[in-house]
Amino acid sequence: MAVPADAPTEHVVLEADYIYEIREENSVVAEGNVEALYEGRVLRADRIIYNRTTDRVRATGNVVIVDTDGSQQFADEVEVNSDLADGYAIGFSARLPEGATIVANSAIRKKNGVNALEQVIYTSCQLCGDDTTPTWSLRARRAVLDQESQMISYRDAIIEVAGIPVFYLPYLSHPDPTSERRSGFLVPSGGLSSKLGAFYQQPYYWAISQSQDLTISPMVSANVNPMVELDYRKRFYSGGVKINTSITRETDFDSDGVRFGDEKWRGHIYGKGLFAISPEWKWGFGVETQSDDLYDRRYDLDGQGERRGLYTSQPRRLLSQIFAVGQGDSYYTDVAVLDFQGLRGADDSRTLPTVAPVLFSEKYWDLGDYGFAAVNASSAMLTRENGLNSQRLSVGGDWSDLNVLPGGFTFEPFAEMRADYYALNEDVSGEPDVSRAVGNAGARVSYPLVRPGKIVDIMVEPTVMAAWGFSNVNGTAIPIEDSLLFEFDEGDLFEANGFGNYDLYEGDGKVAAGLTARAVFRNGPEFATTFGRRWRSRTDPNFDVASNLDGTSSDWVASASADFGNALRLDTRMRLDDDGYKLNRIDARLSTNYKRLRAVAQYYNINERVSPLNRPDEGIFLRGEFKVTKSYSIIFGQLRDIVQNLNAQKEYGIAYEDDCSRFELVYQxxxxxxxxxxxxxxxxxxxxxxxxxxxxxSEFD
Known part of the structure; x- marks a missing residue:
């Protein structure tokens, strides 16, 4: 039967096993598998009484209300108006989207979607069978579930873990699982630190608009003055920015929290932005600066070392940059201005350069049967408050052509030439300027061999490169800025110029020979290796031992990898001495994510002869997690300095994780x-x- 509502076109559709009328009470009663439907909202119960006089519906026994958004609400007894929108419930519970559950002794629901709840329990854990104690729950004296704003607010809230109270908050609010972002307090952090003492940080998230937000995180500490951290994000039509900053007024302090020095304003800024100018051009910026060398380590701030633009800084060096990049079908250009701030103890800000600008531009052509050609230009202008200033301008071009010869050989002739001009400050370098021409010409010959198989495909490719270049191109007056830490390895084996940068150039005669092999199994595993060596016609004194281009022959360089998918992957790079195959350098990395184990292990060993530190360097890094059971895991990590017989870092702990939570107890x-x-x-x-x-x-020390 249908019960008319106020508007003649709106009806409550009522279905039940039995429906009858009590005229003296002006009521309609439905019993047995009752279902009432109004504007997409459904009410199910064992018994429903609709009173025409009061226009109220009372439902009892296994009451279920399915809302228009798909959320389900349950109760022992419910009384609502005829449109099933507002009323009260006894023994109320609701299953929200994404699996969250909220339970209350009683609830009052209003037309605007606000539910006022008494004696509330909230959890996102799944409750199965007789398991009535979730991994975690939030218990409160009173709560408000606002379906319109999609927020849940609590009074006198207690966080319980396995039924045990562990955290109390007089007020707490959070979005329901379906909510979009919105302003409000985030979960705080706190603890004890040897530097800061007892500390508490309370973030507040401000959703300024649909395209920008700001997180304000003031922190109070027992040992030092308050500090405020800000995270700002803004999305524009053509790009966006992201900035992390903090500010405080404080003295210096050591790892025990002992303060010294003058009190002054201190802080940091880490930020980046990227914007599109056109489909082929974009510009951006990266900013990294802080008031003190150790500011980030004193306050345990993350972010130093992240890539925030076209260039990446070295460890404990901050890099601010503004740049533009353009790339089309036949050209590439980038230009940037760079400024450095040193955080190392030996750094002197007066000797660190400002680069304004550094530029590279290349135009290339496909000549068809005549190969490929390109012209390029590059510049770098470095200025220092104290030290050598230099301005470099380079213009060059290159050509190559790939041919397949009879028998399957490939033949690739090539040629390159470049002119460099350096303007220098004479009082430091001894010369006002330096110019030079560099170039190489030669060819690569390889013989790729492929053998398909039913089980494994094998590919072997021996390659020889021979080239001749200009001699005596590395003058003593040329400043070495971009080639200080360069090392020739297997990636440069068949290049005519073993140095990939500008200030040092490999001329003279050279021959490189090597072999690349790969085996791909049909059932998944892959193995690959490359090894080879380089010979030179003469010694260039500008190449040191660490560069691997000193003398007339390089060390043997090799790389190898074994990939078994998630089960195991091994990557290794080696450098073997050209006399006796002594191991000069090895970097090996093993990773696995198989069944119960997820881990990364790295081993490195650098011989004193080739080490930039002028001493041997050897160590092992381990980090991973092993699942003992479905829920419990062991966390482990260690950085072992073998040479100094020292555990530089170590980490051990246990973790519990299920579908609704993760708990960690970690010693570091x-x-x-x-x-x-x-x-x-x-x-x-x-x-x-x-x-x-x-x-x-996560920053507790």
Missing amino acids: RSELIDRTLGPSESIQFRFSLKSIGEFGS
Whole structure:
């Protein structure tokens, strides 16, 4: 039967096993598998009474309300108006989208979608069978579930883990699992630190508009003055920016929290932006600066070393840059202005350069049967407050052609030439300017062999490169800026110029020979290797031992990889001495994500003879997680300095994880010593709750 509503076109559709009328009460009663439908909202119950006089519906027994958004609400008893929108419920519970559940002794629902709940429990954990104690739950005296704003607010909230109270908040609010981003307080962090003492940081997220937001995170500490951290993001039509900054007024302090020096304003800014100018051109910026060398380590701030633009800085060096990049079908151009800030103890800001600008541009042509040609221009202008200033301008071109000869050989002739001009300050370099011409001409010959098989495909390619270039091109007056830490390896084996940068150039005669092999199994595994060596016609004193181009022959260089998918991957790069095959350098990395184990292991060993540090360097890095059971895991990590017989860093812990939460208890120790900051250790307890966020601090030492 249909019960008319106020508007003649709107009806509540009522279905049941039995429907009858009580005239003296002006009521309609439905019993047995009752279902009422109004404008997409469904009410199911064992028994429903609709009173025409009061226009109210009372439902009892296994009551279920399915809302228009698909969320389900349950109750022992419900009384609502005829459009099933507002009323009250006894023994209320709701299953929200994304699996969250909220339970209350009673609930009052209004037409605007606001539910006022008493004696509330909220969790995003799945409850199965007789399991009535979720991994975590939020229990509160009172809560408001606003379906219009998609927010849930609590009074006198207690976080319980396995039914045990662990955290109390007088007020807490969070979006329901279907909510879009919105302003509000985020989960705080706090703990004890040897530097900061007891500290507490409370983030507030401000959704300024659909295209920008700001997170304000003030932190108070027992040992030092308050600090405020800000994270700002803005999306424009053509790009976006992201900025992380902080500010405080404080003295210096050491790893034990002992303050010294003058109190002054301190802070940092890490930011980046990228914008499209046209389909082929874009520009951007990256900014990295802080008031003190150790500011980020004192306050345990992340972000130093991230790539924020066209160039990436070295460890403990900040790089600010503004750049533009253009790339089309036949050209590429980039230009940038760079400024450096040193965070190392030995850094002197007066000797670090400002590069304004550094530029590279190339135009290339496909000549068809005559090969490929390109012309390029490059410049780098470096100025220092104290030290050598230099301005370099380079113009060059190159040509190559790939031919397949009878028998399957490939023959690739090539030629390149470049003119460099350096303007220098004479009082430092001894010369006002230097000019030179560099170039190489030669060919690569290879013989690729392929053998397909039922089980494995094998590919072997021996290659020989021979070239002759200009001699005596590396003058003593030319400043070495971009080639200080360059090392010739297997990636440069068949290049005519073994140096990929500008200030050093490999001329004279050279021959390189090597072999590349690959085996691809049909069932998945792949193996690959490259090894070879280079011979030179004469010694260039500008190439040191670390560069691997000193003398008349290089060390043997090799790389090898074995890929078994997620089960195992091994990548190794080696450098073997040209006399006796002694191991000069090895970098090996093993990674696995197979069944219960997820781990990365790295081993490195650098011989004293080729080390830029002029001492041997050997170590092992391990990091991973092993699942003991479905939910419990062991966390491990270690950085071992074998030469100094020292565990530079180590980490051990246990973790629990299920479908709605993750808990970690981790012990960490670092032996890092950087001026006034010394070794530290910590015990961290962190947990993250699905649909709410993370509790605890990841920076606790």
